[in-house]
Amino acid sequence: MSSYLQLQLRLPLLRRRPIQCASDRQALFNRIAPVYDTLNDFLSLGQHRIWKRMAVSWSCAKPGDCVLDICCGSGDLAFLLSQKVGSTGKVTGLDFSWEQLSIASSRQRSLSKPCYENIGWVEGDALNLPFPDCSFDAITMGYGLRNVVDKRKALEEIFRVLKEGSKASILDFNKTTQPTVAAIQEWMINNIVVPVASSYGLADDYRYLSKSIREFSTGKELEDLALEVGFSTSVHYELSGGLMGNLVASR
Numbered sequence: 158m159s160s161y162l163q164l165q166l167r168l169p170l171l172r173r174r175p176i177q178c179a180s181d182r183q184a185l186f187n188r189i190a191p192v193y194d195t196l197n198d199f200l201s202l203g204q205h206r207i208w209k210r211m212a213v214s215w216s217c218a219k220p221g222d223c224v225l226d227i228c229c230g231s232g233d234l235a236f237l238l239s240q241k242v243g244s245t246g247k248v249t250g251l252d253f254s255w256e257q258l259s260i261a262s263s264r265q266r267s268l269s270k271p272c273y274e275n276i277g278w279v280e281g282d283a284l285n286l287p288f289p290d291c292s293f294d295a296i297t298m299g300y301g302l303r304n305v306v307d308k309r310k311a312l313e314e315i316f317r318v319l320k321e322g323s324k325a326s327i328l329d330f331n332k333t334t335q336p337t338v339a340a341i342q343e344w345m346i347n348n349i350v351v352p353v354a355s356s357y358g359l360a361d362d363y364r365y366l367s368k369s370i371r372e373f374s375t376g377k378e379l380e381d382l383a384l385e386v387g388f389s390t391s392v393h394y395e396l397s398g399g400l401m402g403n404l405v406a407s408r
């Protein structure tokens with residue numbers, strides 16, 4: 158048998174090892190960065206834009222505010238926040254993936270809306286935010302909490318850098334307690350998301366999605382965790398029939 162054919166036969170065994178630690182996750186987000194936005198639009202049929210608008214609206218960011226978007230990726234939530242806070246406000250987008258940040262920054266240049274000049278990008282860790290206590294009037298986080306290795310620490314950091322009376326709005330997949338919704342979610346990932354991602358050579362990376370939702374917390378658990386960390390109120394809203402969820406926590 159030719160060595161080429163032997164390699165082809167062996168290829169299915171060459172799977173990436175499972176995503177475990179923070180550096181595995183960082184590598185994953187660097188890898189998927191070039192196709193992340195295209196896949197988001199395609200796989201959610203554009204609905205992620207609506208969910209993100211809702212998340213920003215729940216943050217209660219207003220003109221002139223100084224706000225933070227944690228795990229900003231290619232910047233969708235930061236761009237929406239920028240329009241809310243306007244030219245007198247300031248938006249910081251933070252992520253630990255340099256590739257995602259460079260896409261965010263080139264989108265900022267190419268979109269060239271004057272208000273987007275109020276956005277700055279910071280390479281940093283959600284579990285050790287490089288900001289002083291009580292710095293921000295509002296904080297958003299989209300599809301980040303499920304991906305950090307320590308959810309409690311992430312919420313503690315959000316609490317620490319948020320000003321008193323301000324809100325954090327945290328959007329993510331919902332770990333539903335409804336078996337039917339869970340089955341639909343799992344079916345969509347296995348039969349739509351993974352096959353589409355595999356056409357970009359990213360099947361293993363998107364297979365991680367199911368596992369990360371299974372290991373995530375339910376809305377009630379997130380509400381309780383936010384209260385334990387010190388937030389005065391926390392409410393989890395289900396979106397799109399329970400497929401997505403948004404935690405709103407006030408300091």
Ligand SMILES: C[S@@+](CC[C@H](N)C(=O)[O-])C[C@H]1O[C@@H](n2cnc3c(N)ncnc32)[C@H](O)[C@@H]1O
Binds near residue numbers: 233281301
């Ligand atoms: C699924 S993407 C979401 C991106 C964007 N918020 C959105 O909604 O389109 C998750 C992002 O979280 C970032 N991330 C994960 N863990 C992180 C951490 N500990 N510190 C900073 N960023 C992190 C990843 O690099 C990735 O860009």
